[in-house]
Amino acid sequence: MRFMMIVKATEDSEAGVLPSKEQLDAMMRYNMELARAGVLLAADGLHPSSGAIRISYPEPGGKPKVTDGPFTEAKELIAGYTLIEVKSREEAIEWAMRMPDPHGYGAGQIELRQVFEPTELTEDPESQAQQYEMREHIERQKR
């Protein structure tokens, strides 16, 4: 089963302040440990929300509303994620507990969430076919 460890944004990460060398080293060591345990699938950090856009749908069935970043409520934002594949929820918790404090001044926050398996999401062939169409469309766009 897959889990995502989500690192929450802080005022610093939103202001584009890069982590200290110690924090980076600790994170590197941690990622190395995940990789060496064969559980790491992906890990990325995100740019601050100042470069982001937000698309919302205030009117049901209406046109989307696009808002430019930055967004104010830092704690609601995310700054990065790490995706792992483990055998149990307990194993995921154990790994999450070992992640170093991502910010280091009392603002660090990590959220552990389980990833849906595709079969959990949909069991009916019709929506699977739709999912396929969508992928195909995306692939065509890429080319």
Added chain:
Amino acid sequence: MDTHRTIDAIWRIESSRIIAHLTRMVRDIGLAEDLAQDALVTALERWPETGMPENPGGWLMTVAKRKALDMLRRNKLRDRKYELIGREQEPWADSEPDVPEPGEVGDDLLRLIFMTCHPVLSPEARVALTLRLLGGLTTAEIAHAYLTSEATVAQRIVRAKRTLSATRVAFEIPQGPELKPRLSSVLEVIYLMFNEGYAATSGSQWIRPLLCQEALRIGRILAEIAPAEPEVHGLVALMEFQASRFKARVDQRGEPVLLMDQNRGLWDYLLIRRGFAALERVEQLGGMTGPYAIQAAISACHAGAPKAEDTDWIRISALYEALAQVSPSPIVELNRAVALSMAFGPEIGLEIVDILQAEPSLKGYHLLPSVRGDLLFKLGRLDEACQEFKRAASLTDNQREKQLLLSRAAECASSGE
């Protein structure tokens, strides 16, 4: 949180490196596992009362090492090694947990896997021992994955440990000319494990996910601890690509779905991306001529095709040609025949398959008549195709595959009318 389940999880994370480290100390894999298990029992007794230690892995390692030293002392093995270890650290002054350097851990793990995959052991024994010591799986889990009894697996493991000890297999990373064959034994074990899970040879279960996941995990570990070996990355790439198709391999009713008919929207694009990344590492290391790398490259051709019709069969034919050169086998020939028929028409494929009919090692191999049936079907020779599908069905023990073949036979019979 359930403490016991948490301890299980910690065991899964920590056990292999503890066992590896202890094997280095006591030079006996069975003893090392017993000592590590002892430490686990101590943890199971103490942690529910005292709460979890700050660094559970370090705690387990320290306790296990102390047990090892106690044992070495009891056995009066006062050789130089023991003294060295004794001087290194006073084992019970354990306020500081004992965490070996990452490089050291990797090397010990590598030594351990070379040991559990040693050619003196039978393939089944290698797989069981590797799952147990590197995967941290219980005997019950291994037995379940292999649809066999716990007693059988337990005995297999005990015997394997005894053999390693009796033949004095060294805890070392093979050097020089020894490395290549020993490494391929390791890769073979991992791929065997993966395949056993991927296409169960018997029973009604088409995919046994636990074995695949374990093989993939051990492969990924190996890629980290032996990063300079291109074939390691080749194998990992191959497994990532194949695993990316798990969800698409079986339909709603549990029927197998062949590669060309799969809903590609169900493929796991994260694993595909990882497969391409691993293949890139192979290329950087200049190892694209290794058999696993070539197979991974073939798999990549499928993974990179958005639709089945987009598959580059000419490239796949060429890759099978290359594979036939480095590791020739009738099975590779059969696959080459399929690729060629897809690239240039069924006639050319049938030519090769007809030659393979005489191959003794393929007698009783259901995919030969299955492929031949498919080629005959495409050529409109339906009666012959029907016979081949029936023959193929009679040769497989996998119930689902049997059904699939019989339905193809029925299809020939009905469209021939």
